[in-house]
Amino acid sequence: DNTDLVVVAGQIGGCQEELLAEDIKKNPKKYPKPLVALISGAHAPEGKTMGHAGAIVSPGQVYGTFQSKKQALESVGVPVVNSQYDLITEVQKRLKKKIYFDMENYYKKMKTIWDAPSKKTGWGTLITKVMPNNLLISGYSLQDIVEKKGFIETAYLLVKGEFPDKKTAEEMRKIAIDAAKRPAPNVHRSKKEDISKTLVKYFVLDDELAQYPEEGTNGAVKKTVFGIGRTARYLSGILHTEKALEKLSGDEPFSHVIYRAVTGNTMVNEQHSRMIEAMIVACVDHGVTPPSAQATLIAATTRAPYEIAVAQGVGAITDVHGGAGAKAAQLFTECILKSKKENIDVAQATREIMKKYIEEGKRIEGLGHRLHTKDPRRDVLWNFSAQTGIAGEHVQLYKKVSTIFEQVRGMSLPINVDGVIGAIVTDMGLDPAMAKAFFIYGRIAGLSAHYFEEIASQPRMRQIHFNEALYKGKGPRNIQ
Ligand SMILES: CC(C)(COP(=O)(O)OP(=O)(O)OC[C@H]1O[C@@H](n2cnc3c(N)ncnc32)[C@H](O)[C@@H]1OP(=O)(O)O)[C@@H](O)C(=O)NCCC(=O)NCCS
Missing domain, CATH: 1.10.580.10 (Citrate Synthase, domain 1)
Incomplete structure:
Protein backbone atom coordinates (compact mmCIF):
# COMPACT_ATOMS: atom_id res chain seq x y z
CA ASP A 1 0.00 0.00 0.00
CA ASN A 2 2.91 2.31 0.61
CA THR A 3 4.15 1.88 -2.94
CA ASP A 4 3.10 4.52 -5.50
CA LEU A 5 5.19 3.38 -8.44
CA VAL A 6 7.59 0.58 -9.38
CA VAL A 7 10.81 1.15 -11.26
CA VAL A 8 12.04 -1.79 -13.30
CA ALA A 9 15.79 -1.62 -13.49
CA GLY A 10 17.00 -3.68 -16.41
CA GLN A 11 19.78 -3.94 -18.90
CA ILE A 12 20.52 -5.39 -22.32
CA GLY A 13 21.07 -9.14 -22.67
CA GLY A 14 18.77 -11.97 -21.63
CA CYS A 15 14.99 -11.80 -22.03
CA GLN A 16 13.66 -10.98 -18.57
CA GLU A 17 12.20 -7.62 -19.62
CA GLU A 18 10.47 -9.16 -22.64
CA LEU A 19 9.02 -11.92 -20.41
CA LEU A 20 7.81 -9.23 -17.98
CA ALA A 21 6.05 -7.41 -20.85
CA GLU A 22 4.29 -10.66 -21.83
CA ASP A 23 3.21 -11.26 -18.24
CA ILE A 24 1.85 -7.71 -17.89
CA LYS A 25 -0.20 -8.31 -21.04
CA LYS A 26 -1.57 -11.65 -19.79
CA ASN A 27 -2.15 -10.73 -16.12
CA PRO A 28 -2.58 -6.93 -15.89
CA LYS A 29 -4.16 -7.26 -12.42
CA LYS A 30 -0.85 -8.52 -11.04
CA TYR A 31 0.52 -5.04 -11.76
CA PRO A 32 -1.76 -2.51 -10.10
CA LYS A 33 0.93 0.16 -9.69
CA PRO A 34 2.35 2.28 -12.50
CA LEU A 35 5.66 1.02 -13.87
CA VAL A 36 8.61 2.86 -15.36
CA ALA A 37 11.55 0.96 -16.80
CA LEU A 38 15.17 2.04 -16.87
CA ILE A 39 17.05 -0.12 -19.34
CA SER A 40 20.73 0.53 -19.63
CA GLY A 41 23.01 -0.39 -22.48
CA ALA A 42 21.18 1.44 -25.34
CA HIS A 43 24.47 2.31 -27.00
CA ALA A 44 26.36 -0.92 -26.40
CA PRO A 45 27.89 -2.30 -29.60
CA GLU A 46 26.58 -5.69 -30.63
CA GLY A 47 28.73 -8.68 -29.63
CA LYS A 48 30.83 -6.77 -27.08
CA THR A 49 30.95 -8.04 -23.49
CA MET A 50 29.76 -5.23 -21.21
CA GLY A 51 30.96 -6.00 -17.72
CA HIS A 52 29.49 -9.46 -17.38
CA ALA A 53 28.29 -12.31 -19.53
CA GLY A 54 24.57 -11.51 -19.18
CA ALA A 55 24.99 -8.23 -21.03
CA ILE A 56 26.11 -9.63 -24.37
CA VAL A 57 23.88 -8.99 -27.34
CA SER A 58 24.53 -11.55 -30.03
CA PRO A 59 24.16 -10.35 -33.62
CA GLY A 60 20.71 -10.95 -35.21
CA GLN A 61 18.89 -11.67 -31.93
CA VAL A 62 15.16 -10.71 -31.72
CA TYR A 63 15.32 -10.28 -27.95
CA GLY A 64 17.91 -8.96 -25.52
CA THR A 65 18.56 -5.67 -27.33
CA PHE A 66 17.65 -2.28 -25.96
CA GLN A 67 15.19 -1.82 -28.82
CA SER A 68 13.48 -5.21 -28.28
CA LYS A 69 13.06 -4.51 -24.57
CA LYS A 70 11.83 -0.96 -25.13
CA GLN A 71 9.33 -2.09 -27.74
CA ALA A 72 8.02 -4.96 -25.58
CA LEU A 73 7.56 -2.83 -22.46
CA GLU A 74 6.10 0.21 -24.23
CA SER A 75 3.58 -2.05 -25.98
CA VAL A 76 2.10 -2.79 -22.54
CA GLY A 77 2.18 0.88 -21.41
CA VAL A 78 5.46 0.87 -19.50
CA PRO A 79 7.57 3.91 -20.46
CA VAL A 80 11.24 3.07 -21.00
CA VAL A 81 14.10 5.43 -20.32
CA ASN A 82 17.82 5.07 -20.71
CA SER A 83 19.32 7.47 -18.20
CA GLN A 84 18.88 8.30 -14.55
CA TYR A 85 18.02 11.89 -15.39
CA ASP A 86 15.17 10.75 -17.67
CA LEU A 87 14.07 8.29 -15.01
CA ILE A 88 13.59 11.10 -12.47
CA THR A 89 11.63 13.18 -15.00
CA GLU A 90 9.43 10.24 -15.92
CA VAL A 91 8.79 9.24 -12.30
CA GLN A 92 7.96 12.84 -11.30
CA LYS A 93 5.53 13.10 -14.26
CA ARG A 94 3.70 10.01 -13.12
CA LEU A 95 3.63 10.91 -9.45
CA LYS A 96 2.39 14.42 -10.19
CA LYS A 97 5.21 16.03 -8.18
CA LYS A 98 4.14 14.37 -4.96
CA ILE A 99 6.72 15.29 -2.27
CA TYR A 100 8.25 12.33 -0.47
CA PHE A 101 11.19 14.11 0.99
CA ASP A 102 11.28 17.71 2.23
CA MET A 103 14.39 18.70 0.31
CA GLU A 104 14.23 22.35 1.31
CA ASN A 105 14.10 21.67 5.03
CA TYR A 106 16.65 18.92 4.71
CA TYR A 107 19.00 21.37 3.01
CA LYS A 108 18.42 23.95 5.76
CA LYS A 109 19.14 21.36 8.43
CA MET A 110 22.30 20.22 6.69
CA LYS A 111 23.45 23.81 6.24
CA THR A 112 23.23 24.51 9.97
CA ILE A 113 25.33 21.41 10.57
CA TRP A 114 27.89 22.42 7.93
CA ASP A 115 28.04 26.00 9.18
CA ALA A 116 28.49 24.96 12.81
CA PRO A 117 32.09 25.21 14.08
CA SER A 118 33.99 22.02 13.55
CA LYS A 119 33.90 19.57 16.43
CA LYS A 120 37.60 19.11 15.89
CA THR A 121 39.17 22.35 16.98
CA GLY A 122 42.33 21.77 14.95
CA TRP A 123 45.35 22.98 16.84
CA GLY A 124 47.61 23.47 13.86
CA THR A 125 50.95 25.21 14.29
CA LEU A 126 53.88 26.40 12.20
CA ILE A 127 56.21 26.28 15.19
CA THR A 128 57.27 22.76 16.16
CA LYS A 129 56.78 19.43 14.43
CA VAL A 130 56.64 16.67 17.00
CA MET A 131 57.38 13.12 15.86
CA PRO A 132 58.40 10.00 17.75
CA ASN A 133 62.04 10.50 18.78
CA ASN A 134 62.37 13.75 16.84
CA LEU A 135 61.47 17.43 17.26
CA LEU A 136 61.79 20.01 14.49
CA ILE A 137 61.47 23.73 15.16
CA GLN A 458 43.02 32.25 14.83
CA PRO A 459 39.60 33.73 15.57
CA ARG A 460 38.79 34.69 19.15
CA MET A 461 37.23 32.29 21.63
CA ARG A 462 38.29 28.97 20.20
CA GLN A 463 36.82 26.54 22.62
CA ILE A 464 35.57 23.06 23.25
CA HIS A 465 32.63 22.47 20.94
CA PHE A 466 29.29 22.17 22.73
CA ASN A 467 28.91 18.59 21.47
CA GLU A 468 31.99 17.64 23.45
CA ALA A 469 30.85 19.29 26.66
CA LEU A 470 28.83 16.40 28.05
CA TYR A 471 26.70 16.99 31.14
CA LYS A 472 26.67 13.77 33.13
CA GLY A 473 25.13 15.03 36.38
CA LYS A 474 21.63 14.84 37.87
CA GLY A 475 18.45 15.68 35.92
CA PRO A 476 16.31 18.77 36.66
CA ARG A 477 14.86 18.82 40.21
CA ASN A 478 13.14 21.24 42.56
CA ILE A 479 14.56 22.68 45.75
CA GLN A 480 12.33 21.39 48.60
C1 LIG B 1 55.56 10.44 31.22
C2 LIG B 1 54.46 9.46 31.55
C3 LIG B 1 53.25 10.22 32.12
C4 LIG B 1 54.06 8.74 30.24
O1 LIG B 1 53.14 7.79 30.58
P1 LIG B 1 52.43 6.81 29.52
O2 LIG B 1 53.39 6.44 28.44
O3 LIG B 1 51.14 7.44 29.11
O4 LIG B 1 52.21 5.53 30.35
P2 LIG B 1 51.09 5.24 31.44
O5 LIG B 1 51.01 6.36 32.43
O6 LIG B 1 49.85 4.84 30.75
O7 LIG B 1 51.75 3.96 32.13
C5 LIG B 1 51.92 2.73 31.46
C6 LIG B 1 52.55 1.74 32.41
O8 LIG B 1 53.90 2.11 32.63
C7 LIG B 1 54.14 2.34 34.02
N1 LIG B 1 54.99 3.51 34.10
C8 LIG B 1 55.03 4.56 33.23
N2 LIG B 1 55.96 5.41 33.64
C9 LIG B 1 56.48 4.92 34.78
C10 LIG B 1 57.48 5.38 35.65
N3 LIG B 1 58.12 6.51 35.42
N4 LIG B 1 57.79 4.62 36.72
C11 LIG B 1 57.16 3.47 36.96
N5 LIG B 1 56.19 2.98 36.15
C12 LIG B 1 55.87 3.70 35.08
C13 LIG B 1 52.75 2.62 34.60
O9 LIG B 1 52.70 2.30 35.97
C14 LIG B 1 51.88 1.73 33.77
O10 LIG B 1 51.99 0.42 34.26
P3 LIG B 1 50.72 -0.56 34.30
O11 LIG B 1 50.30 -0.67 32.85
O12 LIG B 1 51.25 -1.81 34.90
O13 LIG B 1 49.71 0.16 35.14
C15 LIG B 1 54.95 8.42 32.57
O14 LIG B 1 56.00 7.66 32.03
C16 LIG B 1 55.37 9.04 33.90
O15 LIG B 1 54.51 9.29 34.76
N6 LIG B 1 56.70 9.25 34.09
C17 LIG B 1 57.21 9.83 35.32
C18 LIG B 1 57.01 11.33 35.34
C19 LIG B 1 57.90 12.02 34.34
O16 LIG B 1 59.08 11.72 34.20
N7 LIG B 1 57.31 13.01 33.64
C20 LIG B 1 58.02 13.82 32.66
C21 LIG B 1 57.65 13.45 31.28
S1 LIG B 1 58.60 14.34 30.10
Missing part, protein backbone atom coordinates in the same frame (compact mmCIF):
# COMPACT_ATOMS: atom_id res chain seq x y z
CA SER A 138 60.59 25.48 11.95
CA GLY A 139 62.35 22.60 10.18
CA TYR A 140 65.55 22.62 12.27
CA SER A 141 66.23 19.65 14.51
CA LEU A 142 66.16 20.58 18.19
CA GLN A 143 69.37 18.60 18.80
CA ASP A 144 71.18 20.81 16.26
CA ILE A 145 69.72 23.94 17.78
CA VAL A 146 70.86 22.93 21.28
CA GLU A 147 74.36 22.35 19.95
CA LYS A 148 74.70 25.47 17.83
CA LYS A 149 72.38 28.23 19.05
CA GLY A 150 71.73 30.24 22.19
CA PHE A 151 68.47 30.80 24.05
CA ILE A 152 67.65 34.23 22.63
CA GLU A 153 68.24 33.17 19.01
CA THR A 154 66.10 30.08 19.59
CA ALA A 155 63.31 32.17 21.07
CA TYR A 156 63.51 34.38 17.97
CA LEU A 157 63.25 31.29 15.73
CA LEU A 158 60.19 30.08 17.65
CA VAL A 159 58.33 33.37 17.23
CA LYS A 160 59.52 34.40 13.77
CA GLY A 161 60.23 31.08 12.03
CA GLU A 162 63.83 32.11 11.15
CA PHE A 163 67.00 32.77 13.11
CA PRO A 164 67.89 36.46 13.47
CA ASP A 165 70.71 37.99 11.44
CA LYS A 166 73.72 39.27 13.41
CA LYS A 167 72.42 42.81 13.87
CA THR A 168 68.97 41.68 14.99
CA ALA A 169 70.47 39.07 17.33
CA GLU A 170 72.47 41.86 18.94
CA GLU A 171 69.35 44.02 19.30
CA MET A 172 67.51 41.12 20.95
CA ARG A 173 70.36 40.41 23.36
CA LYS A 174 70.32 44.04 24.47
CA ILE A 175 66.56 43.95 25.08
CA ALA A 176 66.96 40.82 27.21
CA ILE A 177 69.83 42.27 29.23
CA ASP A 178 67.94 45.53 29.77
CA ALA A 179 64.97 43.49 31.05
CA ALA A 180 67.20 41.51 33.41
CA LYS A 181 68.67 44.69 34.88
CA ARG A 182 65.37 46.19 35.96
CA PRO A 183 64.22 45.26 39.49
CA ALA A 184 61.58 42.54 39.79
CA PRO A 185 58.28 43.03 41.66
CA ASN A 186 58.28 42.26 45.33
CA VAL A 187 56.96 38.70 45.50
CA HIS A 188 56.48 36.68 48.65
CA ARG A 189 57.40 33.02 48.34
CA SER A 190 55.90 30.73 50.92
CA LYS A 191 57.96 27.92 52.37
CA LYS A 192 58.18 24.96 49.99
CA GLU A 193 56.17 26.85 47.37
CA ASP A 194 56.49 25.29 43.95
CA ILE A 195 58.80 27.32 41.72
CA SER A 196 56.17 27.42 38.97
CA LYS A 197 53.70 29.07 41.36
CA THR A 198 56.25 31.70 42.38
CA LEU A 199 57.08 32.42 38.75
CA VAL A 200 53.35 32.81 38.02
CA LYS A 201 53.19 35.47 40.75
CA TYR A 202 56.11 37.34 39.18
CA PHE A 203 54.52 37.24 35.73
CA VAL A 204 51.17 38.47 36.96
CA LEU A 205 52.57 41.24 39.16
CA ASP A 206 55.22 42.58 36.81
CA ASP A 207 54.17 45.97 35.44
CA GLU A 208 57.41 46.31 33.46
CA LEU A 209 56.45 43.25 31.45
CA ALA A 210 52.78 44.18 31.15
CA GLN A 211 53.66 47.63 29.83
CA TYR A 212 56.34 46.53 27.39
CA PRO A 213 54.84 47.06 23.90
CA GLU A 214 54.17 44.14 21.59
CA GLU A 215 52.87 46.04 18.57
CA GLY A 216 54.73 46.93 15.41
CA THR A 217 57.51 45.21 13.50
CA ASN A 218 59.11 42.54 15.62
CA GLY A 219 56.79 43.54 18.50
CA ALA A 220 55.93 39.93 19.37
CA VAL A 221 59.51 38.71 19.40
CA LYS A 222 60.76 41.77 21.30
CA LYS A 223 58.14 41.16 23.96
CA THR A 224 59.16 37.50 24.14
CA VAL A 225 62.81 38.39 24.54
CA PHE A 226 61.95 41.02 27.13
CA GLY A 227 59.93 38.35 28.99
CA ILE A 228 62.96 36.04 28.88
CA GLY A 229 65.13 38.78 30.36
CA ARG A 230 62.54 39.42 33.06
CA THR A 231 62.45 35.72 33.92
CA ALA A 232 66.21 35.80 34.64
CA ARG A 233 65.39 38.61 37.05
CA TYR A 234 62.53 36.64 38.66
CA LEU A 235 64.86 33.65 39.14
CA SER A 236 67.38 35.92 40.84
CA GLY A 237 64.55 37.08 43.11
CA ILE A 238 63.70 33.48 44.02
CA LEU A 239 67.34 32.47 44.49
CA HIS A 240 68.39 35.75 46.19
CA THR A 241 71.04 36.43 43.58
CA GLU A 242 69.94 39.90 42.45
CA LYS A 243 73.32 41.32 43.39
CA ALA A 244 74.97 39.28 40.68
CA LEU A 245 72.78 41.02 38.09
CA GLU A 246 73.35 44.54 39.30
CA LYS A 247 76.70 45.05 37.59
CA LEU A 248 75.75 43.57 34.24
CA SER A 249 77.88 45.24 31.60
CA GLY A 250 75.49 44.99 28.70
CA ASP A 251 78.23 43.42 26.54
CA GLU A 252 77.92 39.96 28.02
CA PRO A 253 76.31 37.03 26.26
CA PHE A 254 72.86 36.28 27.63
CA SER A 255 74.08 32.86 28.80
CA HIS A 256 76.20 34.75 31.37
CA VAL A 257 73.13 36.57 32.62
CA ILE A 258 71.38 33.25 33.20
CA TYR A 259 74.47 31.87 34.91
CA ARG A 260 74.70 34.87 37.24
CA ALA A 261 71.00 34.64 38.10
CA VAL A 262 71.13 30.89 38.77
CA THR A 263 74.38 30.73 40.74
CA GLY A 264 74.76 34.22 42.17
CA ASN A 265 78.37 34.22 40.92
CA THR A 266 79.72 37.14 38.93
CA MET A 267 82.78 35.16 37.81
CA VAL A 268 81.28 33.11 35.03
CA ASN A 269 82.21 29.45 34.67
CA GLU A 270 82.00 29.21 30.89
CA GLN A 271 81.39 25.45 30.84
CA HIS A 272 78.58 25.61 33.37
CA SER A 273 77.10 28.61 31.65
CA ARG A 274 76.99 26.75 28.30
CA MET A 275 75.55 23.65 29.95
CA ILE A 276 72.77 25.60 31.66
CA GLU A 277 71.84 27.35 28.42
CA ALA A 278 71.83 24.01 26.54
CA MET A 279 69.41 22.50 29.09
CA ILE A 280 67.14 25.53 28.79
CA VAL A 281 67.18 25.43 24.99
CA ALA A 282 66.41 21.68 25.05
CA CYS A 283 63.10 22.47 26.77
CA VAL A 284 61.85 25.34 24.60
CA ASP A 285 58.91 23.60 22.97
CA HIS A 286 57.06 20.35 22.36
CA GLY A 287 54.29 21.51 20.03
CA VAL A 288 50.71 22.35 20.94
CA THR A 289 49.76 19.22 22.89
CA PRO A 290 51.53 19.62 26.26
CA PRO A 291 49.16 20.87 28.98
CA SER A 292 51.22 24.06 29.43
CA ALA A 293 50.91 24.97 25.74
CA GLN A 294 47.19 24.20 25.86
CA ALA A 295 46.72 26.43 28.91
CA THR A 296 48.47 29.35 27.19
CA LEU A 297 46.56 28.77 23.96
CA ILE A 298 43.18 28.76 25.68
CA ALA A 299 44.06 32.05 27.39
CA ALA A 300 45.24 33.45 24.04
CA THR A 301 41.90 32.57 22.41
CA THR A 302 40.23 34.97 24.85
CA ARG A 303 42.90 37.58 24.01
CA ALA A 304 44.19 37.55 27.59
CA PRO A 305 47.34 39.72 27.90
CA TYR A 306 50.68 38.09 27.09
CA GLU A 307 51.92 37.87 30.68
CA ILE A 308 48.66 36.28 31.87
CA ALA A 309 48.57 33.70 29.07
CA VAL A 310 52.21 32.73 29.66
CA ALA A 311 51.56 32.58 33.41
CA GLN A 312 48.70 30.11 32.73
CA GLY A 313 51.14 27.85 30.89
CA VAL A 314 53.80 28.16 33.56
CA GLY A 315 51.23 27.31 36.24
CA ALA A 316 50.41 24.08 34.39
CA ILE A 317 54.03 22.89 34.68
CA THR A 318 53.83 20.60 37.66
CA ASP A 319 55.45 17.40 38.88
CA VAL A 320 53.32 15.57 36.31
CA HIS A 321 54.42 17.69 33.36
CA GLY A 322 57.88 19.24 33.16
CA GLY A 323 58.66 19.06 36.84
CA ALA A 324 59.84 15.49 37.13
CA GLY A 325 63.51 16.50 36.84
CA ALA A 326 63.62 17.90 40.35
CA LYS A 327 62.12 14.71 41.81
CA ALA A 328 64.42 12.54 39.68
CA ALA A 329 67.44 14.50 40.95
CA GLN A 330 66.34 13.86 44.55
CA LEU A 331 65.73 10.16 43.91
CA PHE A 332 69.14 9.51 42.40
CA THR A 333 70.94 11.48 45.05
CA GLU A 334 69.21 9.17 47.52
CA CYS A 335 70.49 6.13 45.58
CA ILE A 336 74.08 7.39 45.56
CA LEU A 337 73.96 8.28 49.26
CA LYS A 338 72.64 4.81 50.09
CA SER A 339 75.41 3.13 48.13
CA LYS A 340 78.01 5.19 49.97
CA LYS A 341 76.45 4.73 53.38
CA GLU A 342 76.00 0.99 53.05
CA ASN A 343 79.14 0.53 51.00
CA ILE A 344 77.27 -1.26 48.23
CA ASP A 345 77.28 -0.96 44.46
CA VAL A 346 75.24 2.05 43.16
CA ALA A 347 73.22 -0.19 40.86
CA GLN A 348 72.33 -2.42 43.81
CA ALA A 349 71.33 0.59 45.94
CA THR A 350 69.21 1.91 43.05
CA ARG A 351 67.55 -1.49 42.54
CA GLU A 352 66.58 -1.60 46.22
CA ILE A 353 65.19 1.94 46.27
CA MET A 354 63.32 1.42 42.98
CA LYS A 355 61.83 -1.84 44.24
CA LYS A 356 60.53 -0.04 47.32
CA TYR A 357 59.11 2.78 45.22
CA ILE A 358 57.34 0.40 42.89
CA GLU A 359 55.92 -1.67 45.79
CA GLU A 360 54.51 1.58 47.18
CA GLY A 361 52.90 2.24 43.77
CA LYS A 362 55.13 5.26 43.08
CA ARG A 363 56.54 6.14 39.68
CA ILE A 364 60.22 6.62 38.95
CA GLU A 365 60.41 10.25 37.95
CA GLY A 366 62.32 11.05 34.79
CA LEU A 367 61.44 7.74 33.14
CA GLY A 368 58.87 7.20 30.40
CA HIS A 369 57.39 9.34 27.67
CA ARG A 370 54.04 9.32 25.88
CA LEU A 371 55.69 9.57 22.45
CA HIS A 372 59.44 9.12 22.49
CA THR A 373 61.09 5.75 23.02
CA LYS A 374 64.43 7.57 22.82
CA ASP A 375 64.07 11.17 23.94
CA PRO A 376 65.50 13.36 21.15
CA ARG A 377 66.98 15.72 23.74
CA ARG A 378 68.87 13.00 25.61
CA ASP A 379 72.10 12.44 23.69
CA VAL A 380 72.83 16.07 22.89
CA LEU A 381 72.64 16.90 26.62
CA TRP A 382 74.69 13.84 27.63
CA ASN A 383 77.33 14.93 25.08
CA PHE A 384 77.35 18.48 26.40
CA SER A 385 77.76 17.21 29.94
CA ALA A 386 80.73 15.09 28.84
CA GLN A 387 82.36 17.87 26.75
CA THR A 388 82.04 20.40 29.56
CA GLY A 389 83.45 17.93 32.08
CA ILE A 390 80.27 18.14 34.14
CA ALA A 391 79.10 14.52 33.79
CA GLY A 392 79.75 12.76 37.08
CA GLU A 393 78.25 9.99 39.19
CA HIS A 394 74.64 11.12 38.67
CA VAL A 395 74.88 11.17 34.89
CA GLN A 396 76.69 7.84 35.04
CA LEU A 397 73.95 6.31 37.15
CA TYR A 398 71.16 7.82 35.12
CA LYS A 399 72.55 6.28 31.95
CA LYS A 400 71.95 2.87 33.59
CA VAL A 401 68.56 3.65 35.06
CA SER A 402 66.48 2.23 32.19
CA THR A 403 68.30 -1.10 32.46
CA ILE A 404 67.93 -1.19 36.25
CA PHE A 405 64.24 -0.34 35.94
CA GLU A 406 63.77 -3.18 33.47
CA GLN A 407 65.45 -5.62 35.87
CA VAL A 408 63.18 -4.52 38.72
CA ARG A 409 59.89 -3.94 36.91
CA GLY A 410 60.29 -6.13 33.80
CA MET A 411 59.29 -3.15 31.65
CA SER A 412 61.45 -1.05 29.37
CA LEU A 413 61.08 2.75 29.77
CA PRO A 414 63.27 5.47 28.27
CA ILE A 415 64.87 8.31 30.17
CA ASN A 416 63.06 11.55 29.39
CA VAL A 417 64.40 15.09 29.16
CA ASP A 418 63.40 15.81 32.78
CA GLY A 419 65.47 12.88 34.00
CA VAL A 420 68.48 13.89 31.91
CA ILE A 421 68.35 17.44 33.27
CA GLY A 422 67.82 16.16 36.82
CA ALA A 423 71.04 14.13 36.61
CA ILE A 424 73.09 16.97 35.09
CA VAL A 425 71.84 19.55 37.58
CA THR A 426 72.86 17.30 40.45
CA ASP A 427 76.31 16.73 38.98
CA MET A 428 76.66 20.51 38.71
CA GLY A 429 75.99 20.77 42.44
CA LEU A 430 72.84 22.85 41.89
CA ASP A 431 69.63 22.63 43.87
CA PRO A 432 67.44 19.83 42.36
CA ALA A 433 64.64 22.41 42.03
CA MET A 434 66.72 24.03 39.26
CA ALA A 435 65.87 21.11 36.96
CA LYS A 436 62.28 22.29 36.99
CA ALA A 437 63.33 25.94 36.80
CA PHE A 438 65.33 25.27 33.61
CA PHE A 439 62.42 23.41 32.04
CA ILE A 440 60.06 26.28 32.80
CA TYR A 441 62.56 28.88 31.67
CA GLY A 442 63.03 27.23 28.29
CA ARG A 443 59.33 26.60 27.83
CA ILE A 444 58.54 30.30 28.32
CA ALA A 445 59.97 30.85 24.83
CA GLY A 446 57.68 28.18 23.34
CA LEU A 447 54.64 29.42 25.26
CA SER A 448 55.29 32.95 23.99
CA ALA A 449 55.52 31.69 20.41
CA HIS A 450 52.24 29.77 20.75
CA TYR A 451 50.57 32.82 22.29
CA PHE A 452 51.53 35.10 19.41
CA GLU A 453 50.75 32.49 16.78
CA GLU A 454 47.27 32.00 18.21
CA ILE A 455 46.36 35.68 18.29
CA ALA A 456 47.80 36.31 14.83
CA SER A 457 46.19 33.37 13.07
